[in-house]
Amino acid sequence: MNALERTDTDAITESLMKVLNTQREDYLNEGHVSAEVRIDRLRRGMTSVHRFQDKLVDALNTDFSCRPRELSMMTDVAGSIGPFKSAIKQVRGWMRPEKRKSMFPLGLFGGRSRIEYQPLGVVGVISPWNFPVNLTFGPLADILGAGNRCMIKPSEFTPSVSEVMAELVSDAWEEQEVAIFTGGPEVGAAFSGLPFDHLLFTGATSIARHIMAAAAKNLVPVTLELGGKSPVLISRSADIKTSISRIMLGKTMNAGQICLAPDYMMVPEEKLDEVISEIKLAVAGMYPTMLKNPEYTSVINDRHFQRLQENLADAAEKGGEVISLAPAGEDFSRQDGTRKIAPTVVKNATDDMRILQEEIFGPLLAIKTYKDFGETIRYVNSQPRPLALYYFGSDANEERNVLDRTTSGGVCLNDVIMHIMQEDLPFGGVGPAGMGSYHGHDGFKTFSHAKAIYKQAKIDVAGMAGMRPPYGPKTQSTIKSQIKL
Template sequence: MMIKKEWEETIEIIFSEQLKNQYNIGNTDVFERKIKLKNLLNLVLQYRKDIQKAMFDDFKKAPAEVDLTEIYTVTNEINHAIKHLHTWMKAQYVPSPITLLGTSSYIHYEPKGVVLIISPWNFPFNLTFGPLISAIAAGNCVMIKPSEHTPNSTALMKKMLAEIFPENEVAVFEGDSAVAAYITQLPFNHIFFTGSPTLGKKVMKAAAENLCSVTLELGGKSPVIVDESADLSKAAKRIAWAKFLNNGQVCIAPDYVYVHEKVKNEFLTLLKAQIVGLYGQEAELSKDYSRIVNQAHFNRLKQYLQDAISEGAVLEIGGEMNEKERFIAPTVLSNVNLKSAIMQDEIFGPLLPLMVYQDLNEVILHIQQHEKPLALYIFSKQDEVINKVIRETRAGGTVVNHNTLHFFNNELPFGGSNNSGIGKTHGKYGFEAFSNARAVMKQWSPFSALDLLMPPYSNFKQKIIDLTIRFF
């Protein structure tokens, strides 16, 4: 007989308590849920400096960047939910067909119950609190497993949430991958996972054992296309910002760039100038440039760069490294072998392959032949080019003449497709992800047309059925 570890027993006890409490939480009204969201908002603002410190300790991330990518994204999501929750929770009436005359129909959004959020290390507060806001708005009990790779941030989130939520409503679990593997085996009503496609498959497999629904926020190789009509200065600045934000450790960061051959040299010159403008001549000295999260990821990126160069890639910009500091400079490569590892795997770091194209169709074919990306970016002034790319490719989201901004619009669904994700989040879409759309129909009239068509069947009833099939 296997003896359970203490943390396994703790997880099971809290899970059991949340199961018992789910209907109490699920039956809360819009005002009670708004109070919870307001308490969470005040908590985040109260701990703003602590969040900045935790992120610096984990990443050496600049406070202003923490404000933009961790604090603002959360406060914006909370304010949006508070503003719209009343509408989301209302019964959504829908028409009933004439064949169901005497009925009324509506959709009732009910909480899924007890849900699990598994969040990543690259934006620990943003990508933990974001789905948590949606789960609270939908009326769920929540168990959270943040990443062990950002221990300072995880410990702070556990401390913060314990101040305003009892464990039978919201509970945070620290620990390594063994904890994550164990907790995903429990029969949750929904699992929201953010991470790599490889781990996403494991989560989905575990969820399938319990017929548990999932939202998978994954990643992939998000391409950028810069055509000859683009405003190259703005394209260079926006690509540099989006690629090297958080040291490239962003699921929707530009993964590689296709630039038209006519503007390649000018674009490279501008890109180098913009990188210097953002981080100075020596990015290692910049207080605004983050670090790689741990040694394993540093080694992975170092290997990508070395392999690419050994296979003929040209180092256009950067390439400097400091292993002790887990520093990798903003790096741009050209003439990259499409079969090299850096072009097969999601990079998730400050390395940017740059390819040249003549025919847009070749670029589109390359994108079509690979997994659907989480994001796709187009820099162009030509509507026919923009429309062609959107029409002939598939992606979770697309931004034209900028990068990553769609993440900040809570009116847009955020998520991938197939290898880059399943399901959508943010705003109403996040609320729906943690809700069951329950169909409700009420027969308010004493008369129902269906009563006329019940057995025993006759020629007369068959004629009515025939007319219904033909005309209704």
């Protein structure tokens, strides 16, 4: 475990660079990274996550003050083991060279083109606090599957989890394979400025600007997995009860502390009361009580708790109807060691409210209404591009219009969040929601260099085509054939 607590920036950078240089040197000395070596590293990681599952779950509950074991097992433990399993099963196929067409007539003469996927080298990972295990080891499976080494900086907001992950990393890999560094913002700042071969950051858009600027000093390519305000579009053709049940499962999971959680909902104006009624029923069915309920997650820390409270106060002050969904009427102002906020909707939210201007990252949901469905597409397009967009309905023309006329990192039809669980779909954002993607084969490609290789034919192609001076009739014939329309 590399716990860098010193505030001396130069000393921190020196410690980090020492490990980076060790990993890079070991990578270069290894040369070709065989499928057997990759699978061994993947299997060690998968086995260690399984071995440390109880410690990880307990640490998650400690850091959040209340986080259900079942949620942590599904999202963080199983969500980490799944990518390892997938990579182990498919990495041999991913590594195969890809044949490409050779320019006419070179292919006829025996010229051959291909792409080989080569490891980048050392990849840095800065992981977040909301799903700290999954968002560390999920991409790590792609990174190791691509044959790389890795250095990890987890969030300081989940120190107990970071400590267990550090044990896990030491259990599974040598430091020259995978290394993890705990510590505060000063460690994160030094880490983001290292000359990695690639850097993956998952977190807030505001922080990503600093990460990208730091990486640019060394021309380090970045993959940014950010967030944004993911809209839910409810069609008049939607089954309201089923739709709301699925939406509120996603909105209340981890108390809404999910980058893909629905941020605002647009519903037909005549269905507003029905929607709110179904929201109340859906929440009550999942969480009859909340304060003492171990299945309802607490907000991660005091700062985020206060931020969410301020968002509600701002909405009420600006004329929004704030509706608490606590079914048992519990008093959330009195809590014993937790920071729980009841799921809450803001009816008739307006654009001047913070709840419609900032990513919520909590169990709050803004609701807007529309008369014509086209209003929903126009509104979405007037906002920064989101990480996810959710459409509920059975109107094929509407669905096609939403897909064709809006741009988002991903789309889920008639559900929320579920698209991230599909390991064969790329996960990533667009615009302020991020850049680049990973998961499965797409992750393998993100963390690989696609090396273009052309093998020339044995015959004298340059001479046959008149490409070698002195130029003559063959040259003119070749040019004429190439520019012919």
